[in-house]
Amino acid sequence: MTSQAVxxxxxxxxxxxxxxxxxxxxxxxxxxxxxxxVAHLRDTGEDDFDLLRCAxxxxxxxxxxxxxxxxxxxxT
Numbered sequence: 211m212t213s214q215a216v217x218x219x220x221x222x223x224x225x226x227x228x229x230x231x232x233x234x235x236x237x238x239x240x241x242x243x244x245x246x247x248v249a250h251l252r253d254t255g256e257d258d259f260d261l262l263r264c265a266x267x268x269x270x271x272x273x274x275x276x277x278x279x280x281x282x283x284x285x286t
Contacts, residue, residue: 220245
């Protein structure tokens with residue numbers, strides 16, 4: 211996994227985290243911890259892109275469900 215892939219994976223995960231958790235700063239310490247974790251996975255040879263792809267699909271599904279429930283609440 212290249213550093214560009216690490217950056218992309220972290221940016222995607224952090225963006226989704228912020229969408230689900232309001233009131234958290236974009237510069238929160240958890241963002242740095244996430245980057246260190248993903249970089250550590252890369253450094254240890256853990257670069258299963260199928261796993262990352264599945265994680266991304268799961269995150270997209272959760273966000274879609276969250277958005278739909280939020281819209282349903284605002285309609286009532």
